[in-house]
Amino acid sequence: xxxxxxxxxxxxxxxxxxxxxxxxxxxxxxxxxxxxxxxxxxxxxxxxxxxxxxxxxxxxxxxxxxxxxxxxxxxxxxxxxxxxxxxxxxxxxxxxxxxx
Numbered sequence: 592x593x594x595x596x597x598x599x600x601x602x603x604x605x606x607x608x609x610x611x612x613x614x615x616x617x618x619x620x621x622x623x624x625x626x627x628x629x630x631x632x633x634x635x636x637x638x639x640x641x642x643x644x645x646x647x648x649x650x651x652x653x654x655x656x657x658x659x660x661x662x663x664x665x666x667x668x669x670x671x672x673x674x675x676x677x678x679x680x681x682x683x684x685x686x687x688x689x690x691x
Contacts, residue, residue, distance in 0.1 A: 606643050614650045623658025623681070633658075637665035644668060644690050653688040660684050 606619070621640060624633035637657075644653055645668065656678065657663050663670055663686045670686040677683070 617653040620656040641666035
């Protein structure tokens with residue numbers, strides 16, 4: 592175990608069911624739509640994720656691995672920065688979102 596690791600909480604839950612969590616670092620890899628039937632469902636997830644960050648995560652920083660640059664826009668939040676990455680053979684974007 593790394594020093595300080597006892598302060599890290601890892602959970603696999605639907606973000607829509609989480610309570611307010613202020614001042615946190617959030618790391619997520621939401622669906623890209625590759626295995627889903629419609630892109631509308633993916634857009635809805637990203638809209639809900641953006642709303643969750645705005646409403647329930649004040650003073651937090653989120654790192655979100657998005658399937659492509661268009662999905663970053665679906666968060667409807669301004670990215671502090673984005674980085675191009677490879678996830679297997681997929682071109683993806685890692686977005687840093689700072690919530691005030």
